[in-house]
Amino acid sequence: MDEKVLVTNIQRMCFHDGPGIRTTVFFKGCNLSCPWCANPENISVVPQEYYFNGKKGVYGTYYGANDLLKEILKDKSFYGNDGGVTFSGGEPLLQLTKIENVLQELNDREINICVETALQVPYKSWKKIENYIDVYIIDIKLLVEEQCAEILGGNINCYLENMDIIHKTNKQIIFRIPLNYEYTLAETNLTRIESFLDKYSDVPVEIFKTHTLGANKYESLGLHVPKLKVVSDEVVDNIAERFRRKSDNVIINQM
Numbered sequence: 001m002d003e004k005v006l007v008t009n010i011q012r013m014c015f016h017d018g019p020g021i022r023t024t025v026f027f028k029g030c031n032l033s034c035p036w037c038a039n040p041e042n043i044s045v046v047p048q049e050y051y052f053n054g055k056k057g058v059y060g061t062y063y064g065a066n067d068l069l070k071e072i073l074k075d076k077s078f079y080g081n082d083g084g085v086t087f088s089g090g091e092p093l094l095q096l097t098k099i100e101n102v103l104q105e106l107n108d109r110e111i112n113i114c115v116e117t118a119l120q121v122p123y124k125s126w127k128k129i130e131n132y133i134d135v136y137i138i139d140i141k142l143l144v145e146e147q148c149a150e151i152l153g154g155n156i157n158c159y160l161e162n163m164d165i166i167h168k169t170n171k172q173i174i175f176r177i178p179l180n181y182e183y184t185l186a187e188t189n190l191t192r193i194e195s196f197l198d199k200y201s202d203v204p205v206e207i208f209k210t211h212t213l214g215a216n217k218y219e220s221l222g223l224h225v226p227k228l229k230v231v232s233d234e235v236v237d238n239i240a241e242r243f244r245r246k247s248d249n250v251i252i253n254q255m
C-alpha cells in the first residue's frame, strides 16, 4: 500500500538547510512543543484549517511516495555535487519510515539526503531508514533532563542515545542551537551544552537567535503568540566565543 505523508510546504532553492542548494520538505507533525517554535503549523499531526487576513486555507497536504519523489526531482538540476533534499518539519523521523522507497530512489540517483531533527524519536522506530541518510542537522535545545521533559515534552536519554549511535556512523552532522534568554540561555543549560560540545568537538555548530517570524502562523491558528525577547547581537557573539572553546567550528547563522 502506498502510505502517504503529511507535508506543509516544499521549499525550493534553500541555502540554509544543509550543504549546497537544497529542496526542503517540511513534514507536519512533531512530538515536542518548543515554546519558541517558529513553525506552529508543523506541530499537529493532522491537517488544520487556518484563517488569516481574510484568507482561509489548510495547513497540510498528503503526498503519496510517487508524488513526493516527483516534486523533489523537479529540482535535481540545481543540486550539483553538494546539494540535495532536506527533510525538516515538524519532526521528519516520525514520517520518513513511511516513504522508504523514496529514500531508496534518491539514494539510487545519488541525491544527498539531509534530515533536520530534534532527535527525540526512539532509534528502534526509525532504524530501518538510517542507512539512507547522508547528513544530520541536529538541534541542541534543553539538555537538563527535567527541563527537556517539562518544557519540551521530550526525553533527554532518547536524544543522547540517538546522538551516540549517529556519531559512531561517521555521517556528516551539523549541530544547531537556538538562542533565547527565557530557555536555552539559562546558565545550567549552557553548562550542559558546553560538556556536550566537548564530547562532540569535531561536529560543526550553528547558533541562531529564535525569532518572532512565526507570529502570523500562531494568529492564523487562533493560538497565543509566544512573547520572547530577541537576543542581542552582543550576547550571540559572546556565546559563539564561549562555545569556540569547546568546539572546532562555531558559526552564527543569520536565518
Ligand code: SF4
Residues within 6 Å of the ligand: 030, 031, 032, 033, 034, 036, 037, 038, 039, 040, 042, 043, 089, 090, 091, 118
Ligand atoms: S522540534 Fe521544531 S517543529 Fe517541533 S516544536 Fe520544536 S521547534 Fe517546533
